[in-house]
Amino acid sequence: MLASGGVNAIGKGLPLMYQVQHVETFGDWKSLVSGAFVPLHSEPVRPGRFAGSISGNQLGNVGVMEVAATSHAVRRTEELVVAGDEPHFKLNLQLSGHGLLLQDGRETLLRPGELAIYDTQKPYTLLFEEDIRTLVLMFPQHQLGLPIAEVGELTAVGIGVQHQVGKAITPFLAQLAGMLPQLQGPVGHRLAANAVDLLSTLLASELHERSQLTDGVQGRQMSTIQSHIDANLNDPELSPGSIAAAHYMSLRSLHKIFADSGHTVAEWIRSRRLEQCCRDLTDPFQQQVPVGAVGARWGLPDAAHFSRVFRAAYGCSPSAFRAQNQLS
Numbered sequence: 001m002l003a004s005g006g007v008n009a010i011g012k013g014l015p016l017m018y019q020v021q022h023v024e025t026f027g028d029w030k031s032l033v034s035g036a037f038v039p040l041h042s043e044p045v046r047p048g049r050f051a052g053s054i055s056g057n058q059l060g061n062v063g064v065m066e067v068a069a070t071s072h073a074v075r076r077t078e079e080l081v082v083a084g085d086e087p088h089f090k091l092n093l094q095l096s097g098h099g100l101l102l103q104d105g106r107e108t109l110l111r112p113g114e115l116a117i118y119d120t121q122k123p124y125t126l127l128f129e130e131d132i133r134t135l136v137l138m139f140p141q142h143q144l145g146l147p148i149a150e151v152g153e154l155t156a157v158g159i160g161v162q163h164q165v166g167k168a169i170t171p172f173l174a175q176l177a178g179m180l181p182q183l184q185g186p187v188g189h190r191l192a193a194n195a196v197d198l199l200s201t202l203l204a205s206e207l208h209e210r211s212q213l214t215d216g217v218q219g220r221q222m223s224t225i226q227s228h229i230d231a232n233l234n235d236p237e238l239s240p241g242s243i244a245a246a247h248y249m250s251l252r253s254l255h256k257i258f259a260d261s262g263h264t265v266a267e268w269i270r271s272r273r274l275e276q277c278c279r280d281l282t283d284p285f286q287q288q289v290p291v292g293a294v295g296a297r298w299g300l301p302d303a304a305h306f307s308r309v310f311r312a313a314y315g316c317s318p319s320a321f322r323a324q325n326q327l328s
Helices: 026-036 078-082 166-178 185-214 216-231 240-246 251-261 265-281 291-297 303-314 318-324
Strands: 019-023 041-043 052-059 062-069 072-076 088-096 099-103 106-110 115-119 124-128 132-140
Touching: 019 026, 026 041, 026 052, 026 062, 026 072, 052 185, 062 185, 088 099, 088 166, 099 115, 115 166, 115 185, 132 166, 132 185, 166 185, 216 240, 216 251, 216 265, 240 251, 240 265, 251 265, 265 291, 265 303, 265 318, 291 303, 291 318, 303 318
Parallel strands: none
Antiparallel strands: 019 052, 041 072, 052 062, 062 132, 072 124, 088 115, 088 132, 099 106, 099 124
């Protein structure tokens, strides 16, 4: 039977207050796990008693959940993917027990203290053959602020506690799990956003290390230029020309470096600016900051232009986006 209050789908009315649901039959677990995240097929891995619980809440755009259950498997199949859901990433921090994550032709063993990311827009399997506890963060893909194709290189890749940046991030996430009952309101919202920012830093670090090993000079140039762009997003004069000049190269060379990324230089600048604007517009501590000031802060001082490019990217005005994402 289901115990405690309902947990609804991420982004579709998940309670803003902390809630716990506990089930003791596998049939109830199938409904619970699909409702809390995205539609999934759940399967028992051995006969006998089953028990599971999901606790947590929705903090802004980030669903923060602790999952505890006896042995089972969940699968996100191709059929469920094509049914259509907003693109999300899920981060798994294994708290106790072991599991196996499979996606994109890769598999990783989930050990206590290790992190792994996976994409809800692609099939995946999670297999747990023993009792487990895990912290799961689920958030829109754009919130990472990293190229989706590049993040795809890191799905189902275990990031262990030995990772230089992971050493700093894992304890924060583990503490976040312990704070779940108290996480609510603007502070909880900000902490959840901070967790995604830290994850973005970790993944960017991992991608940078890989590019240093495999991509040669052009990969290192791309990384350096992207860092330069991020550091200068607030400058309205930031442009392909200014970037090329800052790196002592021709415009042609700059565009060639970006040619394989799937973005032009101007598109990359615009998307990074809009991602930062989205973060500020959904920050409950910045609800009184005028929309125009948010755009100007990130290099888009013309309010009409800011509104046009924002609407083109997200389907609504900055004001409407803020209203849709305010805490109730």
